[in-house]
Amino acid sequence: MKRLFLPLIFIIGLLFSPMASASDFPLKEPMGGKTFGHSVKSIGDGVYVFRWWVYRNIFIVTDEGVIVTDPLNAKVANLLRTEIRKITDKPVKYVVYSHNHHDHISGGQIFKDEGATFVGHKNIVKELADHPAPLTPLPDVTFDNNYTVTLGNRTLELSYFGPNHGDSMAVMRLPKEKILFIVDIVTPRRVAFRDMPDFWPDEWIRSLKEIEQMDFDYVISAHGPETEPAIDPASVVKDQRVYLEDLMAAVKKALDSGTHSPDALRKTVKLPKYKDWRYYNEWLPMNIERVWAYYHMGY
Numbered sequence: 001m002k003r004l005f006l007p008l009i010f011i012i013g014l015l016f017s018p019m020a021s022a023s024d025f026p027l028k029e030p031m032g033g034k035t036f037g038h039s040v041k042s043i044g045d046g047v048y049v050f051r052w053w054v055y056r057n058i059f060i061v062t063d064e065g066v067i068v069t070d071p072l073n074a075k076v077a078n079l080l081r082t083e084i085r086k087i088t089d090k091p092v093k094y095v096v097y098s099h100n101h102h103d104h105i106s107g108g109q110i111f112k113d114e115g116a117t118f119v120g121h122k123n124i125v126k127e128l129a130d131h132p133a134p135l136t137p138l139p140d141v142t143f144d145n146n147y148t149v150t151l152g153n154r155t156l157e158l159s160y161f162g163p164n165h166g167d168s169m170a171v172m173r174l175p176k177e178k179i180l181f182i183v184d185i186v187t188p189r190r191v192a193f194r195d196m197p198d199f200w201p202d203e204w205i206r207s208l209k210e211i212e213q214m215d216f217d218y219v220i221s222a223h224g225p226e227t228e229p230a231i232d233p234a235s236v237v238k239d240q241r242v243y244l245e246d247l248m249a250a251v252k253k254a255l256d257s258g259t260h261s262p263d264a265l266r267k268t269v270k271l272p273k274y275k276d277w278r279y280y281n282e283w284l285p286m287n288i289e290r291v292w293a294y295y296h297m298g299y
């Protein structure tokens with residue numbers, strides 16, 4: 001059955017979806033046992049959101065083959081291929097990497113073996129040379145600022161905004177649907193991830209301001225439990241940026257008023273506006289310590 005793009009009930013669903021309390025991290029996956037679970041959601045016209053555990057990617061089925069984004073890891077790449085085979089017998093022609101981090105781009109070798117072309121920002125090549133990941137092919141096609149993957153009647157636009165989380169991040173845009181697929185630098189209704197590993201706070205905010213200027217109506221983010229909607233309104237990019245600005249301002253204010261110990265900052269700085277965001281209690285102190293390091297050490 002062919003579905004209309006973003007049927008009304010789905011839009012209503014995302015507008016009223018509850019604040020989720022399900023766990024994002026950390027969960028243990030039993031070795032050799034059950035998986036965390038995965039799902040595939042059609043959002044219309046050959047575009048699918050694939051979820052495994054708290055990770056998401058998108059894939060696009062065209063008349064001439066399939067465009068896959070971040071394969072995550074070898075196990076998930078197999079699951080992904082199985083799900084794609086249920087939808088089409090067309091080959092995976094492109095695998096597009098969002099950025100260099102292994103938890104998103106490992107495991108693509110099975111698609112390489114089938115002849116897929118791998119696409120990623122040029123800095124991924126250096127990162128994977130310095131920090132090799134098994135079963136993770138290097139990009140065949142690299143780009144600097146922009147690149148467009150074209151297959152069949154579909155295009156996927158890739159844009160680089162400089163360093164923000166690592167220095168190889170591509171924001172992906174589906175121009176027809178005006179959807180952005182954004183990995184790690186926008187996670188709706190959740191404080192920043194733990195101690196913000198490889199996130200550069202000032203560059204992150206700058207990048208989000210530039211992304212806000214893009215032409216888009218919806219965002220698919222790469223993280224969230226099953227209870228979170230797969231697709232959100234464009235406003236979540238601004239929400240993420242304002243959270244970071246509020247976090248930095250609160251830490252700066254405490255520093256300026258004489259609280260210099262990161263331990264004291266972790267205990268005293270609060271952001272009650274975000275108390276309903278996931279991991280507010282657990283991760284806000286870690287976010288605070290990361291921002292303390294930014295002001296204390298200048299990076």
Ligand SMILES: [Zn+2]
Nearest residue numbers: 099101165184
């Ligand atoms: Zn990352």
